[in-house]
Structures are given as structure tokens and as C-alpha cells.
Amino acid sequence: MRSSKRDRGSAATAGLLSLLIVILVVVTVYVFVARLWVAPPAITSVGHEIDHQYDLTLYVTGTVFILSQMGLAYAIFRFRDRGQRATYTHGNNAMEVIWTSATIILFVGLGLLGYKAWAEMRFTEAAPNAIQVEVTENQFVFNFRYAGPDGKFGKLDPKLISASTGNPLGLDPNDPAGKDDIVVPTLTVPVNHEVELLIRSQDVIHNFYVRELRLQQDAVPGLMIPMHFTADTIGRYEIVCTQLCGLAHYRMRSFLDVVSESDYQNFLKQQEQPAAGQ
Amino acid sequence: MSSHAHVVPHAPTGFVSKYIFSTDHKVIGIQYILLAMTAVFVGMILSLVMRFHLAWPNAHLPFIQGGIMTPEQYASLLTMHGTIMVFFVLTTAPQGGFGNYFLPIQIGAPDMAFPHLNMLSFWVTFLAFVAIIAAFFVPGGAPLSGWTGYAPLSGLGEVTGPGEGWGQTMWIVSIALFCLASLLGALNFIATTIDMRAPGMSLFRMPLTVWGWFVTAILGLLAFGVLLAGGVLLLLDRSAGTSFFIPAGTVVNDQLQPHSGGSPLLWQHLFWFFGHPEVYIAILPGMGVASHVLSTFSRKPVFGYRAMAGAICAIGFLGFMVWGHHMFVSGMSPYSGFAFSVLTMSIGVPSAIKTFNWLGTLWNGKIQFKSPMLFALGFVSLFVSGGLSGLFLAQPAIDNRLHATYYVVAHFHLVMGVAAIFGIFAATYFWFPKMFGRMMSEPLAKLHFWFTFIGAYLIFMPMHWLGIAGGIRRYADYTAVDFLKPLQNVHYFMTIAAFVTGAAQLFFLFNFFWSLKHGAKASKNPWNATTLEWSTDSPPPLDNFDGHYPSVYRGPYEFSRLDTVDDFTPQNIPPAEVKRNK
Numbered sequence: 001m002r003s004s005k006r007d008r009g010s011a012a013t014a015g016l017l018s019l020l021i022v023i024l025v026v027v028t029v030y031v032f033v034a035r036l037w038v039a040p041p042a043i044t045s046v047g048h049e050i051d052h053q054y055d056l057t058l059y060v061t062g063t064v065f066i067l068s069q070m071g072l073a074y075a076i077f078r079f080r081d082r083g084q085r086a087t088y089t090h091g092n093n094a095m096e097v098i099w100t101s102a103t104i105i106l107f108v109g110l111g112l113l114g115y116k117a118w119a120e121m122r123f124t125e126a127a128p129n130a131i132q133v134e135v136t137e138n139q140f141v142f143n144f145r146y147a148g149p150d151g152k153f154g155k156l157d158p159k160l161i162s163a164s165t166g167n168p169l170g171l172d173p174n175d176p177a178g179k180d181d182i183v184v185p186t187l188t189v190p191v192n193h194e195v196e197l198l199i200r201s202q203d204v205i206h207n208f209y210v211r212e213l214r215l216q217q218d219a220v221p222g223l224m225i226p227m228h229f230t231a232d233t234i235g236r237y238e239i240v241c242t243q244l245c246g247l248a249h250y251r252m253r254s255f256l257d258v259v260s261e262s263d264y265q266n267f268l269k270q271q272e273q274p275a276a277g278q
Numbered sequence: 279m280s281s282h283a284h285v286v287p288h289a290p291t292g293f294v295s296k297y298i299f300s301t302d303h304k305v306i307g308i309q310y311i312l313l314a315m316t317a318v319f320v321g322m323i324l325s326l327v328m329r330f331h332l333a334w335p336n337a338h339l340p341f342i343q344g345g346i347m348t349p350e351q352y353a354s355l356l357t358m359h360g361t362i363m364v365f366f367v368l369t370t371a372p373q374g375g376f377g378n379y380f381l382p383i384q385i386g387a388p389d390m391a392f393p394h395l396n397m398l399s400f401w402v403t404f405l406a407f408v409a410i411i412a413a414f415f416v417p418g419g420a421p422l423s424g425w426t427g428y429a430p431l432s433g434l435g436e437v438t439g440p441g442e443g444w445g446q447t448m449w450i451v452s453i454a455l456f457c458l459a460s461l462l463g464a465l466n467f468i469a470t471t472i473d474m475r476a477p478g479m480s481l482f483r484m485p486l487t488v489w490g491w492f493v494t495a496i497l498g499l500l501a502f503g504v505l506l507a508g509g510v511l512l513l514l515d516r517s518a519g520t521s522f523f524i525p526a527g528t529v530v531n532d533q534l535q536p537h538s539g540g541s542p543l544l545w546q547h548l549f550w551f552f553g554h555p556e557v558y559i560a561i562l563p564g565m566g567v568a569s570h571v572l573s574t575f576s577r578k579p580v581f582g583y584r585a586m587a588g589a590i591c592a593i594g595f596l597g598f599m600v601w602g603h604h605m606f607v608s609g610m611s612p613y614s615g616f617a618f619s620v621l622t623m624s625i626g627v628p629s630a631i632k633t634f635n636w637l638g639t640l641w642n643g644k645i646q647f648k649s650p651m652l653f654a655l656g657f658v659s660l661f662v663s664g665g666l667s668g669l670f671l672a673q674p675a676i677d678n679r680l681h682a683t684y685y686v687v688a689h690f691h692l693v694m695g696v697a698a699i700f701g702i703f704a705a706t707y708f709w710f711p712k713m714f715g716r717m718m719s720e721p722l723a724k725l726h727f728w729f730t731f732i733g734a735y736l737i738f739m740p741m742h743w744l745g746i747a748g749g750i751r752r753y754a755d756y757t758a759v760d761f762l763k764p765l766q767n768v769h770y771f772m773t774i775a776a777f778v779t780g781a782a783q784l785f786f787l788f789n790f791f792w793s794l795k796h797g798a799k800a801s802k803n804p805w806n807a808t809t810l811e812w813s814t815d816s817p818p819p820l821d822n823f824d825g826h827y828p829s830v831y832r833g834p835y836e837f838s839r840l841d842t843v844d845d846f847t848p849q850n851i852p853p854a855e856v857k858r859n860k
Contacts, residue, residue, distance in 0.1 A: 013647040013724070021659055024735055037743035039679060040761075050675045057676060061666040068633055068662045075640040076655060079576070080647070085845065086838040087642035091582035095638070096631070100585075103630040107669065111623030115616060117675035122612035139438070139530065158527040158534050170529070203530040204431040204438055205542055207607070207682065211748045211761065216678045220542050220609045221430055222525025238761055242682035244424045244752045245431060246439040247350035251758030 014080035021073040025066055032058065040212050043233040043258065047214035049117035060110055121215075126196035126228035133187060134198045136169055137206035137219040139245060140252035143168050146182040148272065154178015161202065182271040186255045187239065189231060190264035196228045207243040210256050218243055231258040289820045299401075301393035302820060306400050307379030308713065310370055313400075313407060314702075317366035320411070324359040326780050328352065333766075333773035335755035349754035350440050353422035356752055357441075358413070360425030361449065364556065365456050366407055368698050372563035373498070374403065374463060376705045377491040379713065381467060383811040384485050386476025386828045386850075388821040391469035395462050402459035409452035416444035424752065426553070427453075429523030429545040430535075433515040437530045447516065450509050457506035460498050467495035476810070478830030482587065483849065485809045485834040486580060489587045490566025493594040494559050500598065501555040508548035515540070546608055550601035558597040560694045561661075562590060564701020565632060568657045570834075571704050572636055574807045575651035576643030577845050579835040582635040589628035589635075596625040606674040607681050615674045622672035629665050633658065644838070644845075648805070649723035650708035656731045657700040663735075664692025667742060682752070685745025688738045696734045703730070703786070710790075711804050715816045716797030719789050726785040733779025737772050744768040806846045809834050813850045 031037065042048050126132075134145040134153060141163075147153050154177040161170035171178045189195045199208055201219035208227075209216040212235075217227050241252040259267065290296045297305060330337070331347045338345040378396065382389055390396045413420045421441045423432040427449065436443030471492045475484070484492075511522040519536065523545040526538035573580045580586055602610060602618030636658050645651070667689040670676050680686060703726075710718050749756075749765045756762035756769065803812040810830070814823050828850035836847040843857040 010645075010647055013652075014645070016728075017647075017652070017655065020732065024659070024663075024739075028739065031743060037747040039746060039748055050678060053673065054670065054676050054679065057670050057673065061669050064630075065662065065666050068637070069659060071637050072640075072655070072659055072662070075637060075643075076645065079640055079643045079645050081644045084644055086577040086644040088579065088838045088840055089581070089642075090579050091585065091635070091638065095634075096582050096585045099634045100627060100631055103627045104624070107623045107626040107630070108620060110669065111620045111673060114619065114673040114675050118612065118616060118619075118673075121675065121678070122615070158529050161529045161534070162532050164532065203528060204434075205428055209682070209750075211679075214678050216607045216681050218608045221528050222540070222542065223609050225609045238759060240750060240759055242750050244353065244422075244428070247348070247353060247422065247754075249353070250349060250750075250753035250755060253759050 010080050010082070014077045018073040018077040021069050021076070025069045025073075029062070029066065032062065041233075042214050043212045043231045043235070043237070044214065044229050045232070046117060046121045046229065047212070049120060050214045053114050053117050056113065057110060060106060064106075124228075126226065127194050130194040130196040130228055131189065132196045132198060133189070134200070135187070135208055135219065136200050136202060137208070137241065137252075138163075138168070138202040139204065140241070140248040141168070142185065142187075142208075142239060142252075142254035144184050144187045144254075145169060146184075146268070146271070148180030148182055150177060150180055152177040154181050158202070180272065182268070184271060186257060188257045188259060188264065188267045190261045191234050191258050192230060192232055193261070193264075194228055194230045196226055199225045199227060204245050205243045206241045206245050206252070209240050209242045210237050212237045213256075216242060231256075234258050234260060299397060301389070301397050303378050303382050303390045303393065303396055304713070304818065304822075306396050307375050307377075309400050310374035310378055310403070311376070313404060314367050314371035314375055317362050317370065317407060321359050321362040321367060322780055322783070324355050324362070326776060328355050328359065329769075329773040329776045332755065332769045335757060347754075350422055351419070352754035353424075353439075353752070354420035354441050354445070357422055357424050357449075358410070358420050361410060361453070363695065364425055364560070365453070366403075366410070368560035368694065369460065369556070370403065371702045372567075372698065372705070373467075373491060373494050373559065374400070376567070376702075376709065377467060377494070377563060378463075380709065380811055381488055381491050382470060382474065383814065383818060383822050384488050384809050385471065385474060385479050386810050386823070386830065387470060387474035388823070388827070390466050391473055392466050395466050399459045399463040399466065402455055402462070406452045406455035406459060409448050409455060413445045413448035413452070416448055418443045418445050421446040421449045426549055427512070427545075428549075429512060429515065429540075429542050430528055433512055433523050433545075434528070434530060434535060435516060437533065437535075447513070450513050450516075454506055454509040454513070457502040457509065460502045461506070464495040464498035464502070467491055468499065471495070476828050476830050479849075482584065483830055483833050485566070486569040486583070486586055486590070487563070487566035489590050490563045493590050494562045497555045497559050497562070497594050497597060501552040501559070504548055505552035508545060508552070511548075512545065543605070543608060543610060546605055547601070550604045551598075553604065554601040555594075555597045557690070557694045558593055560698045561701070562593065564657060564698045564704075565590065565661075567701045567705045567708070568636065568654045568661075569632075569639070570809075571650045571654035571708055572639045572658075573835045573837065574708075574805055575646045575648055575654070576640050577646070577837045578639055578643040579833070579837055580635070581638030581641070582631075583833065583835065585631055586635050589631045592628040593625060596621060596628070600625055603672055603674075603677075606677045612674070619672055619674050623669065626665070626669060626672075629661075633662055633665075648707075649718070649720055649727060650704045650805075652724065652727040652731075653700045653704035653707065656727065657697050657704060659731075660692055660697040660700060660734065663739075664689060664694075664697055668693065680745060682750060683745035684741045684749045684751050687751045688741035688745060691741070692734070692738050696738065700730075703727075706790070708805070709811075710793065711800030712811055712816050712818070714794055714797075715800050716793050717800050717804065718793040718797055722785050722789040726782060726789065729782030729785070730779060733775055733782060736775035737779060740768050740772055744772075803848075806844070808836055808846050808848045810849055813848055
């Protein structure tokens with residue numbers, strides 16, 4: 001076949017499109033290999049488990065991504081119209097069976113492997129000695145309640161909720177269990193000690209998200225959702241709301257302070273004063 | 279299969295009956311396409327305003343009251359952008375538009391099964407669009423609860439925010455009307471496909487486009503009814519004092535709300551039971567178009583046609599069993615979450631089958647780089663990129679990291695937004711000659727392709743990385759959270775890319791309207807294609823075939839047969855009339 005003008009146009013288009021796809025693959029691989037954008041290090045063992053499953057998924061999808069995109073780029077350039085006749089075929093059943101079985105094993109297998117981290121985080125309950133903290137969210141604040149020295153949370157009554165008069169949770173002043181409850185706007189927990197959060201919302205759906213905990217959980221009105229974690233690194237971490245909850249959603253945040261055991265005891269001492277009816 | 283009465287119906291003569299209240303599926307298809315073009319323009323402008331605000335949160339905008347955008351205005355924009363794009367573009371153009379126009383012609387029918395119902399579907403959709411646009415202008419402005427409209431935020435009225443009063447009500451009314459129209463449309467598509475195929479057009483001789491529209495219609499029939507019911511319940515919660523979605527003890531601004539006994543998760547189940555199939559409603563027609571166009575311009579039969587039709591059905595079937603993957607961190611049982619996860623991973627299988635067969639179709643082909651083909655190739659690349667990121671989000675453990683970040687936004691924009699739009703562009707460049715009897719400009723179309731293909735990746739690849747670093751979606755700006763401030767640079771980059779890509783759409787707009795009048799005259803079959811729409815005039819006559827209804831003798835993708843002179847063998851040519859090699 002002699003090369004006509006149309007063929008050359010075809011080669012330029014095919015070449016450019018193939019090249020763009022190759023560039024896409026190279027840049028994407030570079031971004032991941034050079035770790036240009038990464039999450040901060042996890043501070044829980046479940047977090048590391050999640051990161052492990054994330055990496056595994058990255059290797060699998062990365063391989064499929066590179067092979068499919070490169071295959072596409074190759075086909076675009078190699079089989080451009082150069083005056084040849086296309087091969088007449090309706091397919092190949094053996095190949096259909098092979099790639100169907102392979103993707104079932106790869107994708108479903110990957111999903112099953114993800115069981116471990118999810119189960120460790122969500123199928124188990126907190127240990128009996130875990131520190132319970134109730135997390136209450138409303139537009140657009142977090143409140144954290146500790147049970148105080150008696151180890152019991154006082155009764156709440158939604159009719160008594162009055163953020164403006166200092167009772168944002170609606171603590172019932174007649175319940176003695178509530179007298180020593182601690183209500184604070186940030187979350188302080190001791191390092192290497194299991195914490196159980198009891199997450200709830202007063203108004204619309206919010207969320208409790210700490211990147212370093214690899215923990216994200218909606219706060220749903222009408223539900224009290226328990227979540228547990230054990231932080232292994234002292235530090236201050238941001239808590240944000242990730243569920244669209246109204247106009248000030250973007251600035252609804254608080255802090256998680258992971259402190260030493262002695263600092264935690266100091267924190268409790270400072271806070272130990274009646275919370276209700278201040 | 280029905281026998282067709284070979285009588286040419288009388289053409290309507292008045293302007294109104296011909297172009298406005300027409301029962302001709304071709305006119306209705308074009309009406310849907312024009313509605314979607316209007317909607318995509320509005321939706322794109324909203325996204326550009328949002329992108330501008332994200333990059334420069336304190337800049338003065340001339341068209342915003344008070345000059346600087348408020349957080350509630352930002353939340354309204356994202357709500358309206360999502361709603362308009364998902365419903366009035368991604369559902370309307372591929373199915374209502376191209377499906378309406380080409381499904382009857384591709385199966386050799388004179389019209390849809392129920393032409394008047396078809397007209398009603400369009401005009402109810404149009405009313406729904408008027409209602410959603412009206413939400414901008416009611417007291418309080420547009421709603422701010424997102425296109426997902428999660429209760430109780432969407433159920434309590436304006437106490438939860440501006441726009442949650444009248445605006446949210448208009449939103450629900452619009453969605454309910456849209457559901458109603460889509461239900462009627464879905465019935466029509468299903469009845470037409472089952473009942474009105476030409477003699478010889480067996481199910482496995484239908485073009486994959488028809489398979490796409492047919493399965494999409496079944497999804498629509500099963501999904502839209504559920505959202506319609508959800509919408510009615512939400513409206514009752516807001517206006518009739520019921521408590522389907524609002525539990526006891528709900529307190530907003532220190533005021534106890536008069537509700538008890540409802541469940542916020544119920545709304546999410548109803549919404550996503552619709553919402554996940556909706557993703558496939560948006561993409562299945564695009565898959566059909568991609569297969570169709572790839573085969574035509576590779577001059578090769580579709581590789582694994584039956585596997586492709588089967589994969590469309592499998593995606594449709596599995597599509598109804600995965601809605602819970604939107605709710606991993608919602609408070610739903612973690613055991614359900616794991617079941618939904620495994621089902622979701624398995625939906626990757628038919629998606630992979632499609633990708634491999636597309637590559638198989640190109641392999642050993644004779645690829646001609648016409649503009650529809652470029653968009654179909656772009657579709658494959660984008661579908662791979664956008665689909666694979668779904669394997670992360672399908673796993674609940676990893677979802678703890680990525681949920682509600684820009685990673686999710688990037689994932690669904692690539693796969694159901696940009697890929698679906700590439701399917702729509704491929705369809706437009708491919709069928710424009712048939713619809714309007716004129717060719718579109720190839721150089722302009724190619725310019726449009728290069729800018730859009732590169733631009734889409736420049737916007738949405740960095741968006742994945744932003745999400746991996748923890749960039750939260752639906753935030754009016756990144757100034758209030760410490761860990762988000764360093765990510766602001768990514769927003770600059772994406773915003774600039776978005777403006778360039780947005781501007782490049784003017785190539786398309788100009789090409790479309792200029793070619794209507796000035797494009798070169800199109801022949802019956804400018805692409806040397808094989809399916810029935812190319813056997814009739816461009817544009818087709820009122821009854822599509824001028825009384826000469828076709829019979830079908832072979833499958834839809836007979837390209838490059840060894841025993842024929844031409845490299846394509848149309849479906850309607852009797853075997854005796856095919857020019858053979860000696």
C-alpha cells in the first residue's frame with residue numbers, strides 16, 4: 001500500500017491519542033510512586049490494616065489500569081487505517097471465559113480480603129474497660145460528654161436542650177448521675193487505651209471523621225452509634241464533619257487530643273465540676 | 279413480532295403540532311436533546327462558578343448578591359449542579375434524546391409504541407425542568423441539601439437553613455415530576471422494543487445501542503417508582519406533619535421538632551435504591567453507543583457480541599443489589615455493608631468484560647479516526663480510569679478513608695459524568711448527519727475532542743489525589759480546617775483546567791448550530807454503517823421508512839466479511855443482493 005495523504009493524517013491522530021494515553025499512565029504512576037499526595041500516617045492498628053488493604057487494591061487496580069490503557073494506546077496506533085482489511089471475527093469464547101474468571105477471582109477476592117480490617121473495626125464491640133465518650137453533633141458544633149467519676153451518664157431530655165443557656169445536650173438537672181458529667185467541645189483521650197465513642201446527632205445527619213484514625217462515621221438523629229479505637233500516637237488531630245449538614249458545614253470541626261495517661265488524668269481533674277444547670 | 283400496516287401517516291402541517299406538541303419520536307428526541315443542551319449549559323455554568331469560588335473564596339463576583347459568595351449559596355450551587363446534571367442531562371440526553379430518536383429506527387419501527395405517551399413524557403420532563411429552575415427564584419433560594427436530599431436536613435423546612443423552605447419543596451416537586459415522566463418513557467421503550475421489531479430483528483440481532491436503551495428502560499421502570507414514592511413521603515413529612523424520615527427528639531436551634539418515629543436511613547435506602555441504578559441509567563446507553571461506534575470505525579464486528587449484551591444485562595441486574603455501598607458509614611449494619619461490598623466488587627466483572635471486548639473489537643481492525651470514534655475511544659479510556667477507582671470505594675474498610683472526599687467526586691464524575699458525556703458526544707457526531715441531513719465540521723469536532731479529553735483528565739485526575747490526601751467534598755471553602763489549607767493549590771489547578779475545558783465546549787456549540795445550516799449535505803449512509811437507520815433518508819421521513827419497512831437478514835455488525843465486495847453488509851439487504859467476491 002502506498003501512503004496517501006489520508007493515511008498520514010490517520011497516523012498523526014493515532015499517534016497523538018496514543019501518546020496522550022501513555023502520558024496519562026506515566027504521570028499517574030509517577031504520582032503514586034513518588035507519593036506526592038498521601039494521607040497522614042495512621043495512628044491505630046486498624047488504620048494500618050486499612051492502609052494495607054488500600055495498598056493491595058492500589059497494586060491490583062494499578063496493574064489493570066496500566067495494562068488496559070497501554071493496550072488501548074497500542075491498539076489505537078497499531079491498527080490505524082493504513083489501507084489494510086480488518087480481520088473478520090465475532091470473538092473468542094475461550095478468551096471470554098478466561099478474562100471473566102480472572103476478574104471474578106481478582107475483584108471478588110480483593111473484596112473478601114477487605115473483610116479483616118472492616119470486621120476488626122465494626123464487627124467487634126469495645127472492651128469492657130474502654131473509656132466511653134458520648135459524641136453529640138448539631139449544627140455546627142461537636143460536644144463530647146464523659147461520664148465523670150460515677151461512671152454513669154446522666155439522663156438527657158431533648159426538651160431541655162438550650163445551647164444559649166449552657167445546656168447544649170439537655171442534661172436533666174434532677175438526675176444525680178448527670179451531676180458529674182463532663183461536657184467539652186474537644187475530645188481528649190489517653191494514648192494506647194481503648195475508647196468507645198457513642199455517636200449521635202440532635203438535628204440533621206453529621207459525621208465524625210479523623211483522617212489519622214481512618215475512621216468515618218455518620219451521626220444520625222434517633223440513633224446512638226458505637227465506634228471504638230485505640231490511638232497509639234500522642235498528638236492533636238482535627239475532627240471534621242463530612243456529611244453536608246447546612247450552610248456552615250465547611251467549618252464544623254473539633255480536635256482529638258491523644259495525650260499520655262497522666263495528662264488524661266489531669267484533664268479529667270480540671271473538668272470535674274457539675275455540668276448541668278451551670 | 280407485529281406486522282406493520284404499510285400506510286404512510288399524514289404529516290402534521292401546523293407549526294405547533296409538528297414541532298411543539300409532536301407525537302413523532304424523532305421530534306421528541308430532538309426536544310429532549312435541546313432540553314439537555316440547555317440543562318448542561320446551566321449545570322456547567324454552576325460548576326464553573328463553584329470552581330471559581332473554591333480557588334478564590336474571597337473574590338467578588340458581579341452576579342452574586344453582596345458580591346462575595348456565601349456558604350449557603352455554595353451549598354445551593356452544588357445541590358443544583360448535581361440535580362440538573364444527573365436528571366436533566368445524563369438521564370435526559372442519552373435515553374430520552376438519542377434513545378427516543380434511534381431506538382424505533384434501529385429496530386425498523388415507524389414510531390414508539392405509544393406516541394402520545396411519549397409526548398406526555400417529554401412535556402412532564404420539561405415541567406420538571408421549569409420547577410427545578412424556579413427553585414432559584416423562590417423565597418430563600420435554591421435548596422442546599424445536595425442532590426441526594428438527605429433527611430432530616432431536607433425534611434424539616436427552613437429552620438435547617440435558607441433554601442430548605444420553598445426551594446427544597448420545588449426540588450421535590452421537580453424530582454417527582456421527573457420520575458413520573460421517566461416511568462412513562464420507560465414503559466414506552468420496553469413495549470416498543472418487545473413489540474415493534476421488524477421481521478428478522480431477533481433479540482440477538484439488535485444493535486448494542488438498543489440493548490443499552492432497553493435495559494436502561496427496565497432499570498428506569500424499577501428505580502424511578504421508588505424515588506417517586508420517597509419524594510411523596512418527604513413532601514408529606516414537610517407539609518402534612520408525618521414522620522417517615524424524622525425521629526423523635528430532633529432539636530434544631532434549641533427548638534424541639536414536632537416529629538416522632540421516623541428513620542433518616544429509610545430515605546437513604548429509598549434514594550439509593552434509585553440512585554445506584556441511576557448511575558447505570560446514565561452510562562448503559564453510552565456503553566451501547568461506544569460499542570456501536572467502535573465497531574463501525576474499526577470496520578470490525580463487535581468482539582463477543584453476546585458477551586456484551588449479557589454484560590449489559592448483568593450490570594442492570596447487579597445494579598439493583600449494590601445501593602448499600604453508598605451507606606457504609608451511614609450507621610447501617612456493618613454486616614449488610616460487607617454483603618453490599620462483595621456484590622459491588624462483582625459488578626466490576628461485567629464492566630471488565632465490556633472493556634476487554636472493546637479492546638478486542640479494536641484489535642486487528644482498520645481504525646478510522648472520525649470524531650465519533652475519537653469520543654468512543656475517549657469513553658473507553660475514561661471508563662477504565664473512572665471504573666477502577668470504584669474498586670477502592672466498594673470496600674467498606676477503605677471507604678473509611680475516602681468516603682465524602684473529592685476521591686468520590688472524581689470517581690463518579692469520570693465514570694458517570696465525563697464518560698457518559700463522551701458517549702453523548704460520540705452519539706451526536708455519529709448521528710447528526712442522520713438527524714439533520716448535514717455533516718458536522720470534522721476539524722472543529724477534533725479540536726473539541728482534544729481539548730475535552732485532555733481537559734477532563736486535567737480536572738479529574740488531580741481531584742482523586744486531592745481526595746486521597748483527605749480533601750473533603752461539599753465544603754464551601756478550605757480556609758476553616760487546618761489540614762485542608764495546604765490542598766488549596768490543587769483547587770487552583772483544577773479551576774484553571776475547568777475554565778479552559780468549559781470554554782472548549784464552544785467549539786461544539788458553534789459546530790452544532792453552524793452545521794445545521796451550513797454543513798455539507800449528508801448522504802443516507804455517510805459512515806458506511808450497517809444498522810437500519812442508515813438504510814433510510816437523512817433525515818428520515820415521518821414514518822421513518824416511507825412505507826418500505828425493512829426486514830432484517832443478519833446481525834448488526836457485519837463488517838469486513840471475507841466473501842463480500844464492500845467492507846460492510848447492512849442488516850436489511852437480502853442475501854441475494856449482497857455483492858460477493860467471485
